[in-house]
Amino acid sequence: MKKRWNTILTHAAVWAVVLSLPYLLNTGHGMAHHNDHHQYDTAFFYLNAITSILWIGPYYVNTLLLTPRLFNQRRYAGFALGLVLLFALMVLIHLFLHSVVLGIPDFNLAGAVGFLLPAYVLTIAVGTTIFVVEEKIVADQLSRETELSFLRSQINPHFIFNILNNLVALERMKSEELGPTILKLSSLMQYMLYETDEERVPLNQEVEYLQSYIDLQRQRFGQKVPVTVNMEMPGGFYEIEPMLLIPFVENAFKHGVGLIRDPAITIDMHVRDGLLHFSVKNRYNPTSEEVKDKTSGIGLANVRRRLNLLYGQQQTLHIVREADWFTATLELNLHQ
Structure with a gap:
């Protein structure tokens, strides 16, 4: 249970840092604009904030569902289809937030794809890589424990054989x-x-x-x-x-x-x-x-x-x- 909570807290801390970086590195965003652009600056701020948070979803859908159940099982066609559908969903959500919720009309489908694709590819690549590395570490650990268990099991019968010989020798000597x-x-x-x-x-x-x-x-x-x-x-x-x-x-x-x-x-x-x-x-x-x-x-x-x-x-x-x-x-x- 403690290990599980440590994992959750670690993930939360990493996401907090990652999502904060764009705003920490661009603290002056919007201040040099005229007042008539203030509405768009505010809208883009909230749009970027919401979009950044939404990347958490694809990351865990990929690492908890697509990669272990499809990629790890060598079902690459299903994995690719899942990634395409997941990206399409992200584009639709982004367009909805941009045009309907925030009321910013000058944003089309091509612009959404071009804006989201690099970050999406990076998110999927990082998630899949982390999963594969963790699986390799776990597999190596299990292999190591199995080999050690096997080596120990070899020792015990050998030792028992020797000490039984000791008993036989003592019995013969009365x-x-x-x-x-x-x-x-x-x-x-x-x-x-x-x-x-x-x-x-x-x-x-x-x-x-x-x-x-x-x-x-x-x-x-x-x-x-x-x-x-x-x-x-x-x-x-x-x-x-x-x-x-x-x-x-x-x-x-x-x-x-x-x-x-x-x-x-x-x-x-x-x-x-x-x-x-x-x-x-x-x-x-x-x-x-x-x-x-x-x-x-x-x-x-x-x-x-x-x-x-x-x-x-x-x-x-x-x-x-x-x-x-x-x-x-x-x-x-x-x-x-």
């Missing part, structure tokens, strides 16, 4: 940690189900979620995979896209364990002056990387696409493969 682990997984699932629908979540929540996930992976792999975590809780309040950081950590555990010599994972995060620095480093096997990427997981292409859609130039993502180390470093402006 670990006493199975019960507490299920509770922790329940907390993680609650975050996934109820927080990921939000556009932004507090960064502290995202960090807690990451820490819980890392704890689960530590339980699964034990001392076989050393994991070093240096994540500083930010001092201020910052928000971030939910589930944005977890793919980096998932990727490290997916490619940093298994047939890896001396596996190791290092995770660093800190925030300085609103700039998030997040880095995940892991050993990997270059010879098996291509095979694993083709057979499982989403990889980081998903994350890069989300970053581009959500943060644009406010983020940088660097991927470095050096010897048998894989490093992903994200810098993100949290003030945007």
Whole structure:
């Protein structure tokens, strides 16, 4: 409702300025004329005022009726016919006001057409252009939201697949940690189900979620995979896209364990002056990387696409493969 009223007030303000311009720019109109021309000056003043106000009608008939129902549906013949009929109506109204209401006889049909046509073309062009641009913006926004929803939906099944594997591994080991682990997984699932629908979540929540996930992976792999975590809780309040950081950590555990010599994972995060620095480093096997990427997981292409859609130039993502180390470093402006 508030947005609707803001739109109405904006349109009213714009029309007030547009309709006032001719009189603001010609404040001396009529003053240099003789008294015997005063009647015509007054008549033309009112004629111009009424005609200017009447342009509001064609503008909204075009933008609310003709353009969306005809032009936008590619019914161009109907659109052209509608514009011609609308212009004919404007000419008739103008002639009626000029000759009957104001009693000024020296104004013919050709004069009315020549007087009204430029303004009419401009009004229709502006209205149609605004409509097309707004439709493009809405379509782009819907496309963006649809793509983001699709990208998020890809993350959740992948994560669920991984954590179910964790449970199976704990059950096979008859670990006493199975019960507490299920509770922790329940907390993680609650975050996934109820927080990921939000556009932004507090960064502290995202960090807690990451820490819980890392704890689960530590339980699964034990001392076989050393994991070093240096994540500083930010001092201020910052928000971030939910589930944005977890793919980096998932990727490290997916490619940093298994047939890896001396596996190791290092995770660093800190925030300085609103700039998030997040880095995940892991050993990997270059010879098996291509095979694993083709057979499982989403990889980081998903994350890069989300970053581009959500943060644009406010983020940088660097991927470095050096010897048998894989490093992903994200810098993100949290003030945007």
